[in-house]
Amino acid sequence: MQHLLFCPRQCALIHVERQWEENRFTAEGRVAHEKVHEAGSETRGGRRIVSGLPLRSLRLGLSGQADVVEFEADGAPFPVEHKRGRAKEEDWDRVQLCAQALCLEEMTGRTVERGALFYGKTRRREDVFFDADLRRRTEETAARLHELVESGRTPSPEPSGRCRNCSLASVCLPGARRPVEPYLRKAFDE
């Protein structure tokens, strides 16, 4: 879902075309994730902390894995997602976390009101409240994701500033958009 929010083409390249190009950012993210996922589960002060918990929602057609879910003594789940880097202006990370909350609600039958994002670069924890607005946007994003994957079509690139940080730029070739005919015509000049 965060891929879709970042760029629909990137999302299609990964989930429709199955192209995956590791760059420095994704590699570091993966290593950080592996560390978190390794941990398993432990109990601290009456809370059970579970790492790498598989999640799914039949209603939204989503599945994935949560970095960390903390279960209160009464069993209430609280998802915590670890992010490399810093908080983003857009709410991609909140939508992604909310999707985990919706999965947890469906799987446990309990309401999940809050969760947290942990940013590695700033070592800051941001609490996220899953309000009606965020829930609605999360559901919309899930629906758009399904449309994209079912259409099987990869959207054309829309070059923008984010291409610079895009792990798939070398597969996407956002710069290759000029007309070919003049290029062919010039082949025999000089």
Added chain:
Amino acid sequence: MKHYLNTLYVTTQGAYLAKDGECVLVRVEGEDRLRLPIHGLGGIVCFGQVSCSPFLLGHCAENGVGVSFLTERGRFLARVQGPVSGNVLLRREQYRRADDPAASAAAARCLLTGKIANCRAVLLRTARDHEDKVNAGALRGAAERLTDCGRRLDPGLPLDVLRGIEGEAGNAYFEVFDHLLTNQKEEFRFSGRSRRPPLDRINCLLSFFYVLLAHDVRSALESVGLDPAVGFLHRDRPGRPGLALDLMEEFRPVLADRLALSLVNLGQVQARGFRVEENGAVRMDDDTRKAVLVAYQKRKQEEMRHPFLDEKAPLGLMPYLQALLFARWLRGDLDGYPPFLWR
């Protein structure tokens, strides 16, 4: 830019390749000879009596590393490849366009533009750089005929007319090919294209490079999710990698022909490194084959500016970039296929 990954060529007879953790282990007569991390590899090519453990093959398949098996002389035998990657809709579009005469002709026209322009560039470059040593007049004359062929590649021409132009251009190019030799001219005289078997030393070199190039282009097509078997210029024939042959055309003059010529011209291969057999077939000896593989590998590492993308990349990555651009055309993101034009 995507990384350019090396190809591992194994020519030692009796070698056994196994998976050792994340490495490829090459073992000869029970002795570990080489250990290479798999992640740095783009492909493995085995010549003759070389075997691979199933675990290594599986690991290669998983990591998108294509493994090809050739005879000791370089004839293609088989290829092991993981699950087909990419989008089935892209391949369907490839088949649809290959079935449509107008669309195939449009693709063929772009492919031929690359082929003819690059042949011409090779002739002009030699005429310029070796003015004193070659018959520059003959080379320029042939280049002019190629220019004429190229300019006649109008949009909308049917496939058979395009093929006619291709034939004409091929004749013009190979008629003067012998003039591109500046050294060892007698020993490496080129007497027309001959293959299966190659009947002279230069043809022997060319055929070998074409096999290596075919491996690279095929891997590039597979990695972007195209079907290397269904071509536009080369029509379907069972067992023939049509699209790989199509895309090879623009690279042959630049990667294979020029490299074969420079090996001879710089004396990096010698006439005595080749053997003529009873049936007239010419074959390389082991040392020559090794020298040729090293030269090919080195050539692919040379950086170049991609003329359409306007980005620098090693020559070895160009087939991959061309495969991406071909997919772009199929998807309708580009109004044509921009071939790799060498200058």
